[in-house]
Amino acid sequence: MSCATCHLSDGAHGRAFADAAARSAVPAQSEDGRELTPRHASTLIESAEQGGWGLLHWDGEFTSMEDLVRATFAGRNFGWLPDEHSAALARFAAVIRCDGGDAASGRVSYAALFRDCAGGLDVAAASDAQIFDASARFVAEFVRTLRLSRDGEGRHNGSPYDAFLAANRLPRAPNPGETPHEYARRLHNAVAALRKPTFIDDPTRRLARHDQPFRFGEEELRGMRIFFRGAMGYVRSASAGNCAECHVPPHFTDFGFHNTGATQDRYDAVHGEGAFAKAAVPALAERNAAPERHLPPSVAHPRAAGPWREAPMRDDPARVDLGLWNIYANPALQAPQTAIERQLNRTGVLSREAVLALTLARFKTPSVRNLGGEGPLLHDGSTRSLESVVRLYRQMSDLARDGAMRNAPPEFAAMSLADDDVAPLLAFLRSLNEGAAR
Ligand code: HEC
Numbered sequence: 001m002s003c004a005t006c007h008l009s010d011g012a013h014g015r016a017f018a019d020a021a022a023r024s025a026v027p028a029q030s031e032d033g034r035e036l037t038p039r040h041a042s043t044l045i046e047s048a049e050q051g052g053w054g055l056l057h058w059d060g061e062f063t064s065m066e067d068l069v070r071a072t073f074a075g076r077n078f079g080w081l082p083d084e085h086s087a088a089l090a091r092f093a094a095v096i097r098c099d100g101g102d103a104a105s106g107r108v109s110y111a112a113l114f115r116d117c118a119g120g121l122d123v124a125a126a127s128d129a130q131i132f133d134a135s136a137r138f139v140a141e142f143v144r145t146l147r148l149s150r151d152g153e154g155r156h157n158g159s160p161y162d163a164f165l166a167a168n169r170l171p172r173a174p175n176p177g178e179t180p181h182e183y184a185r186r187l188h189n190a191v192a193a194l195r196k197p198t199f200i201d202d203p204t205r206r207l208a209r210h211d212q213p214f215r216f217g218e219e220e221l222r223g224m225r226i227f228f229r230g231a232m233g234y235v236r237s238a239s240a241g242n243c244a245e246c247h248v249p250p251h252f253t254d255f256g257f258h259n260t261g262a263t264q265d266r267y268d269a270v271h272g273e274g275a276f277a278k279a280a281v282p283a284l285a286e287r288n289a290a291p292e293r294h295l296p297p298s299v300a301h302p303r304a305a306g307p308w309r310e311a312p313m314r315d316d317p318a319r320v321d322l323g324l325w326n327i328y329a330n331p332a333l334q335a336p337q338t339a340i341e342r343q344l345n346r347t348g349v350l351s352r353e354a355v356l357a358l359t360l361a362r363f364k365t366p367s368v369r370n371l372g373g374e375g376p377l378l379h380d381g382s383t384r385s386l387e388s389v390v391r392l393y394r395q396m397s398d399l400a401r402d403g404a405m406r407n408a409p410p411e412f413a414a415m416s417l418a419d420d421d422v423a424p425l426l427a428f429l430r431s432l433n434e435g436a437a438r
């Protein structure tokens with residue numbers, strides 16, 4: 001088992017450094033019988049780019065890359081249950097200590113690597129915990145290097161979209177002191193005012209990894225306008241995606257948590273239309289009084305069931321992935337609480353019960369840069385094409401308008417897409433792909 005077992009797709013089947021499978025296989029453990037991760041392995045590229053909230057995983061469980069790496073190495077993805085922590089550390093340290101490298105390929109041993117790179121850590125003398133922590137630091141440092149192409153000023157410059165901004169002298173990043181949302185509006189206005197856009201269409205350049213032309217033409221520009229536009233009121237087919245409200249440039253994510261209706265859609269597909277809206281979900285007191293029954297496994301409750309972090313199943317209506325709901329006010333997870341409160345309870349007037357209700361089915365907004373070819377998308381990896389994602393948005397924003405979407409995001413009120421909007425929107429999303437141009 002290694003990180004690359006689940007995070008090393010080449011982008012031909014989905015996002016680079018994600019898994020080509022919808023959910024990843026985990027090592028067998030007789031105690032829980034689990035075979036798959038509850039969610040799709042998200043891309044590692046730019047995952048260390050955390051914006052204001054600094055939360056990692058689809059549900060915001062972690063507040064630092066080091067914590068995430070330690071919990072992964074000693075956690076279920078590597079075959080360990082929460083109460084096997086010291087066994088996991090001992091095994092991990094043994095692998096590092098006993099590794100002899102590989103003379104044939106020239107790979108040096110971990111012992112030599114740690115001696116030279118860790119400020120001189122002697123793995124023969126170091127404790128299990130020292131070896132484990134040093135390894136987590138190295139891996140976290142490596143993940144931070146997985147970034148998209150940037151220019152000398154740190155601005156993205158690898159995609160046809162970025163080339164279009166540069167060619168038309170459009171603003172490419174927020175000014176000092178400007179919020180990303182303010183920047184998005186400034187960019188949107190500047191694009192609306194473009195009279196004679198310079199398009200990018202270089203037949204000699206292709207995005208090698210995605211087998212697509214290096215192009216940002218009229219169709220992509222139309223899609224960009226739809227992506228940025230929001231329309232209030234009951235206007236049907238207003239060509240308004242309102243996407244940039246959550247997928248905010250230049251990162252194309254707000255690093256925040258929202259409910260897009262993916263959970264409702266999956267649940268209703270199994271249990272019938274309208275089932276999720278009526279599904280019984282425990283309130284805060286009931287949930288926290290029975291952690292074994294309602295919360296994911298933790299050190300204090302290593303055999304907890306965690307049904308609210310699972311894919312829906314026909315014979316068990318109390319199984320569904322509620323995302324951030326599993327983390328908020330969970331006594332086993334102190335670190336993320338402040339960031340969640342800051343996001344959902346800015347003025348501090350809401351009760352914890354009210355905030356918990358708001359967390360229902362929220363997941364972290366993924367960046368829509370470099371989505372790659374067809375491959376698993378969304379938190380459960382169940383959607384394999386960009387077109388299906390857009391279909392989900394159209395369906396859910398309609399349900400939200402009719403009051404039939406549970407915990408609907410306010411942003412959906414200003415989303416109004418027609419059939420004709422889909423193709424340009426998809427062309428725009430593809431213009432955010434990058435990869436060595438040839
Ligand atoms: C068995 C498969 C598996 C292995 C092995 C694995 N991961 Fe993951 N990884 C996942 C899944 C699944 C998710 C999504 C988890 C969630 O949100 O519930 C994820 C999420 C992440 C994220 C969060 C990205 C974000 O934007 O929030 C990072 C970072 C990450 N993994 C790094 C690592 C590192 C580093 C390793 C090795 C120490 C590793 N993973 C090993 C499956 C795996």
Ligand code: HEC
Binds near residue numbers: 259364371377379
């Ligand atoms: C209310 C905030 C919000 C709005 C508005 C929004 N998104 Fe999203 N988007 C999200 C979140 C959150 C997810 C992850 C949801 C999940 O996995 O359950 C997501 C996922 C996606 C994905 C899948 C990415 C991946 O890596 O799996 C695509 C593509 C996408 N959105 C495109 C769009 C487009 C196009 C629009 C406009 C029509 C849009 N989004 C509007 C929040 C939003």
